[in-house]
Amino acid sequence: MLLSRFWMLLLAALAGAGLAVASVSTSLYDEREEDTVRLLLVRDRAELEMTLRIQARAQLDAIAPLAAHGDVRSALREASGRTAGAAVPDEVATRLRARLGELNTQLRGLAGDLVFGVDREGIIVAQVGGTAPPHGAGLGAFPLVRAALDGNVRDDVWVYGDEVFRMAARPVVESGQFVGAIVHGMRIDDELCQTLVANRIRGASLAFFFRDRLFASAMPEDAAGAPGRDDFAAPIAAVLGAESFAAGEASEPQELGTGALAVYSAVVGEAAGAQVGYAIGRPVRRLAGPVSILELASSDDWNAVPWTMIVPALLVLFLLGLLFTFLEHTRPLRRFADAADKLGKRELDRFMPPDFGGALRLAARSVNTALDKVQESGAGAPRRRAENLDEILGKAEAAPAPSFFGFAGEPAKDAAPAAPPPAPAASPPNASVPRGAPPPPARPVVSQPRTPSPPAPPSPPAAPSPPAAPSPPAAPSPPAAPSPPAAPTNASVGDDGDDEGPTMVSRLPAAVLPKPAADASSEEDAHFQEVFQQFLETKRQCGEPVVGLTFEKFVVTLRKNKEQIVAKHGAAQVRFTVYVKDGKAALKARPIT
Amino acid sequence: MLSLALALGSASSALAGDVRGALTVPSDLASLAPSPAEEALPRLRYWDEWNGFIEGRTRRLDVASEIAVVLTGGPASSGEQPAYRIHNGTLSPATLVARAGTGIQIRNDDGTSYELFAEGLGEFGPIQTAPGNARPITVTAAGHWVIRDRAHPHVLGHLHAIADLVARAFVEPSGAFVFRGVEPGSYTLRAYHGDREVIAPTPVTVADSRELVVPAIAVTAAPAAAPAP
Numbered sequence: 045m046l047l048s049r050f051w052m053l054l055l056a057a058l059a060g061a062g063l064a065v066a067s068v069s070t071s072l073y074d075e076r077e078e079d080t081v082r083l084l085l086v087r088d089r090a091e092l093e094m095t096l097r098i099q100a101r102a103q104l105d106a107i108a109p110l111a112a113h114g115d116v117r118s119a120l121r122e123a124s125g126r127t128a129g130a131a132v133p134d135e136v137a138t139r140l141r142a143r144l145g146e147l148n149t150q151l152r153g154l155a156g157d158l159v160f161g162v163d164r165e166g167i168i169v170a171q172v173g174g175t176a177p178p179h180g181a182g183l184g185a186f187p188l189v190r191a192a193l194d195g196n197v198r199d200d201v202w203v204y205g206d207e208v209f210r211m212a213a214r215p216v217v218e219s220g221q222f223v224g225a226i227v228h229g230m231r232i233d234d235e236l237c238q239t240l241v242a243n244r245i246r247g248a249s250l251a252f253f254f255r256d257r258l259f260a261s262a263m264p265e266d267a268a269g270a271p272g273r274d275d276f277a278a279p280i281a282a283v284l285g286a287e288s289f290a291a292g293e294a295s296e297p298q299e300l301g302t303g304a305l306a307v308y309s310a311v312v313g314e315a316a317g318a319q320v321g322y323a324i325g326r327p328v329r330r331l332a333g334p335v336s337i338l339e340l341a342s343s344d345d346w347n348a349v350p351w352t353m354i355v356p357a358l359l360v361l362f363l364l365g366l367l368f369t370f371l372e373h374t375r376p377l378r379r380f381a382d383a384a385d386k387l388g389k390r391e392l393d394r395f396m397p398p399d400f401g402g403a404l405r406l407a408a409r410s411v412n413t414a415l416d417k418v419q420e421s422g423a424g425a426p427r428r429r430a431e432n433l434d435e436i437l438g439k440a441e442a443a444p445a446p447s448f449f450g451f452a453g454e455p456a457k458d459a460a461p462a463a464p465p466p467a468p469a470a471s472p473p474n475a476s477v478p479r480g481a482p483p484p485p486a487r488p489v490v491s492q493p494r495t496p497s498p499p500a501p502p503s504p505p506a507a508p509s510p511p512a513a514p515s516p517p518a519a520p521s522p523p524a525a526p527s528p529p530a531a532p533t534n535a536s537v538g539d540d541g542d543d544e545g546p547t548m549v550s551r552l553p554a555a556v557l558p559k560p561a562a563d564a565s566s567e568e569d570a571h572f573q574e575v576f577q578q579f580l581e582t583k584r585q586c587g588e589p590v591v592g593l594t595f596e597k598f599v600v601t602l603r604k605n606k607e608q609i610v611a612k613h614g615a616a617q618v619r620f621t622v623y624v625k626d627g628k629a630a631l632k633a634r635p636i637t
Numbered sequence: 638m639l640s641l642a643l644a645l646g647s648a649s650s651a652l653a654g655d656v657r658g659a660l661t662v663p664s665d666l667a668s669l670a671p672s673p674a675e676e677a678l679p680r681l682r683y684w685d686e687w688n689g690f691i692e693g694r695t696r697r698l699d700v701a702s703e704i705a706v707v708l709t710g711g712p713a714s715s716g717e718q719p720a721y722r723i724h725n726g727t728l729s730p731a732t733l734v735a736r737a738g739t740g741i742q743i744r745n746d747d748g749t750s751y752e753l754f755a756e757g758l759g760e761f762g763p764i765q766t767a768p769g770n771a772r773p774i775t776v777t778a779a780g781h782w783v784i785r786d787r788a789h790p791h792v793l794g795h796l797h798a799i800a801d802l803v804a805r806a807f808v809e810p811s812g813a814f815v816f817r818g819v820e821p822g823s824y825t826l827r828a829y830h831g832d833r834e835v836i837a838p839t840p841v842t843v844a845d846s847r848e849l850v851v852p853a854i855a856v857t858a859a860p861a862a863a864p865a866p
Contacts, residue, residue: 097683104684166725168748177748178768182725187681187791189726195693197686203788204749215688222694292680312680317790 045402047368055365066334073337074330078305081326082297085307088245088324089294095244096210096312100199103212106154107228111214115143116161119170120216120224124163131179132169140170144226148172158209158229164222166193173229174205183227187314188213192225201232201313201320208232208254208320211313237262249304249325251276252311254318255284269327271304276323283308284319292316303328380404387411393632394623398585412623571619572599575631578622582629609635653716656806656816656843658851660704660828660836666856668698669731669793669831699810703831704856705732706806706814707799708824708841713739714804716818722746723753723766728784728794732829736802740775751789755782755796763787781832795831819843826851 110116119140123132140161148159159172166184168177183189188200192213200211209229216224230236237250241262249271251261258280261273279298288295289310297305306325310316331337380400386392394415395408576598583590606618615635623630687693708714713736722729722744735741745751745766753772755761761782766772776798784794803824806814826839835856843849 100683171748175748175768178746180724180746181748181768183747185726185791186789191685193694194696195688195691197684197688199682199684206750215691217688217691220691222691310680312683314681314790316680318788 045372048372051365051368063334066337069337070331070334074328077330078328081305081328084248084326085297085305085324086294088248088326089307089309091244092240092250092322092324093312095240100210100212103154103210103228103230104197104199104214106151107156107212107214107226110144110147110159110228111216111226113143113147116140116147116226117216117218117223119143120161120163121218121221123167123169124165124223132163132167137170141172144170144172148228154230156228157231158204158227160227160229161216161224162189162193162227163224164193166190166225169224189225189227192227193222195222199313201311201315202229203254203315203318203320204229208252208259208311208315233260234262236260245324247326249276249306250322251325252320252322253280254315254320256280267327269302269304269329271300271302271306271325271327275300275302275304276306276325279306279308280323283321289319289321300325303330376400376402376404380407383408384411393621393634396582396622397624398582409624412625416625568617569599572602575602575620575622579629579631582622582624586624586628588628605633609633653714653818653820654843654846654848656708656819656841656849656851658706658806658814658826659853660700660706660808660812660814661853661855662698662700662704662812663856666698666830666835668696669703669795699731700812701808701810702727702729702731704808704812704835705730705734705797705829706808706816707734707827707829708803708806708816708819709799709801709827710825711801711803711820711822713802714816714819716804716816718805718817719807720744723751723792726789727792728753730808731794732797732831733784733794734797734799734802734805734829735774735776737779737798737800738775738777740773742771742773744771745769749789751792752787753784753792753794754787755784758782758796761796783832795829797829819849821845826854828854828856830856 119136122136123140126132144159144161148155156173158174160168160183161170162183163169165182166186166189167180167182171177184193186200186202188198188202188211191198192215195215197214198212200213202209202211209231211227211229213225213227215222216226232252237252237260241248241250241264247264247267247270249261249263249267251258251273253259253276256277258273258276261276263270263272278301279295283289283295283298286295289308292310292312295308297307300306304325304327306323308321308323310319310321313320331340383392383395383399387395394412397405397408397412400408573595576595579598580590580593583593602620609615609618613635615637617636619634619636621632621634623632719730721733721741724746726747728743733741743753743766745768748768750765750767752763752765753761754763758776760776761774761784763786764772765788776796779798779800781798782796784792784796786792803822804816804819806816808814821843823840823842826836826841827834828836836854837857839851839854841849841851
């Protein structure tokens with residue numbers, strides 16, 4: 045069973061290793077994916093900043109014609125030349141508004157959502173877009189406008205009227221004098237986000253926020269799991285309180301509720317101080333489990349697998365498993381089945397447990413025990429022709445007969461119930477011994493057991509025998525004397541009686557030994573030889589000592605018992621079989637008519 | 638009784654006179670507006686370039702907005718006072734002086750909303766004031782607070798609440814000032830720029846209803862660096 049167990053252990057180890065590798069691979073993949081997304085977010089922010097910078101430049105360049113237009117310059121000169129404190133003339137305001145509207149329309153994609161023409165103090169002379177300002181309203185203190193009024197070209201981001209605008213401003217110069225400025229604003233809205241997501245930061249989601257309110261956003265169309273506008277809301281409060289936001293730095297990647305990552309940053313401009321910023325998010329494709337990694341494989345990946353190596357290796361491993369299973373499971377089961385079949389056909393008397401291993405050996409022993417019990421009870425199962433010697437020879441004092449014969453040498457190792465030693469063929473006082481019957485052979489002396497078990501009875505005296513006469517072949521054997529009070533153990537044949545005491549076998553006088561029939565002697569000898577070899581082998585397998593066990597001694601006992609069986613049952617022949625009973629070798633005799 | 642009250646009021650106002658004067662403001666007095674150094678801070682803009690053909694204008698101090706001239710040491714004057722308002726993108730005046738315990742209103746005269754607040758003054762929190770609306774404020778205790786705007790970080794002002802404020806002057810860009818309708822009495826002339834007084838307290842006695850001209854006073858306080866927006 046070692047091979048198959050080792051094989052199972054190997055398979056289990058391989059399976060466990062495979063699961064561990066898959067689990068580790070899943071974790072590694074998730075970590076790599078997250079690292080990749082973090083790097084992408086860094087790149088996305090740099091890309092977005094660069095794009096907004098370029099757009100600011102484009103905006104500044106686009107309003108240059110507005111600031112240089114003659115009508116604009118003259119209108120602002122007139123407005124700036126009014127008396128201090130006086131209102132801007134309506135005619136000037138109207139004229140300038142119309143001109144700015146026309147020029148703004150011509151900007152097309154860079155047309156402003158808010159365009160102001162301010163005088164040299166920053167007072168609004170004309171406005172295009174948005175809500176009309178009150179008379180006298182101004183923008184002079186806004187840093188963007190102040191810079192433009194001082195002669196600089198500059199961009200900014202404003203919160204104006206609860207909306208957020210990208211602003212650009214240029215000074216207006218007339219006759220060598222600063223007479224005002226053009227202030228141009230483009231709203232930050234979903235359309236801007238969509239353009240940026242589609243062209244600059246593909247695969248990422250973008251959202252702009254003003255404090256805790258997300259006011260513009262866009263998601264990629266082809267990215268599964270991309271965060272939406274609402275997904276960006278949760279981390280905003282923490283982001284706004286962080287020092288990195290006030291410093292204009294990008295936040296650490298924040299995990300959104302969908303498992304995506306997002307970075308937050310303030311815009312470039314005055315609106316950063318009003319907590320206006322943007323967030324860029326990307327989904328993180330985490331694996332649902334170790335098996336999910338297979339879903340990522342493409343057809344090329346599958347084609348790249350070295351199937352020419354893997355399939356043969358699998359076949360070899362499979363065949364090895366089959367071989368080990370055959371060797372350690374199938375074949376022993378077949379042997380057991382065959383033995384059981386023979387047992388059923390009466391070709392075998394008992395299972396030979398040494399022929400099997402492990403649980404099958406235990407099963408064989410259990411079957412043998414069951415057979416013994418059936419035989420003992422005599423109920424149900426038909427009487428087998430191969431009977432226990434005890435039944436053949438008769439029980440001695442309701443205890444199993446001691447072992448068939450014993451041998452000089454080591455005493456029996458255990459006191460397990462052994463087959464009761466064969467009872468000495470002591471004729472009972474009232475045994476009817478037919479005249480002419482040969483005197484029963486002297487029984488072998490059974491040694492006294494060492495353990496406190498009932499001692500073996502002494503050899504019964506020879507029954508008063510009639511005058512010696514040639515023994516008839518079919519003479520019934522005298523009834524067996526009561527078996528000596530053997531130990532309850534059923535010692536196996538060859539054991540030292542029913543316990544551990546050494547057993548001595550006395551050599552019978554040759555005169556009392558019946559002479560075998562001439563025509564069956566050779567066959568009988570061969571049988572006895574075979575039985576002896578089997579008995580030796582069985583004893584060895586059972587771990588019993590075989591020192592001192594010789595064929596001569598063995599055959600003497602066989603012959604004697606044969607005679608008894610023949611006499612008792614009138615059988616023509618007796619066949620002996622070796623079996624294991626209670627872990628010890630034993631013999632069974634089967635009379636054959 | 639009504640006619641008598643009116644007569645007394647007329648008589649009082651008839652006694653009230655204007656107090657004029659002028660401040661000599663040094664040219665190096667720092668403005669409350671963000672300095673170029675502050676504007677060089679990163680991430681305030683992508684581009685800030687010279688126009689390319691005309692030299693830029695130098696920054697100038699808005700004396701009328703940034704310097705507040707007041708009389709203290711008496712009951713509140715009933716004469717005309719300059720309004721508090723948001724105009725041209727900032728507070729006007731930027732240095733506000735109010736009598737402690739009295740309410741004032743700051744009117745939004747611009748085209749966008751503002752959210753003014755005073756740092757550390759719970760009575761003056763960031764509440765949006767739409768264009769054309771006025772923000773009422775009552776400061777109960779005397780003290781000084783910085784005023785900012787939550788939507789427009791460039792806005793910077795200073796609020797001084799004085800217990801014995803009498804009157805606030807109309808200040809001209811040149812530094813000239815006038816108190817209108819000051820009742821006769823002895824007062825102290827003070828001037829504030831940002832968070833500090835920029836002249837030594839000057840006693841002024843208004844004897845009658847005739848106009849009083851105070852000698853020019855030089856602003857002597859060291860230029861104060863405007864707090865960062």
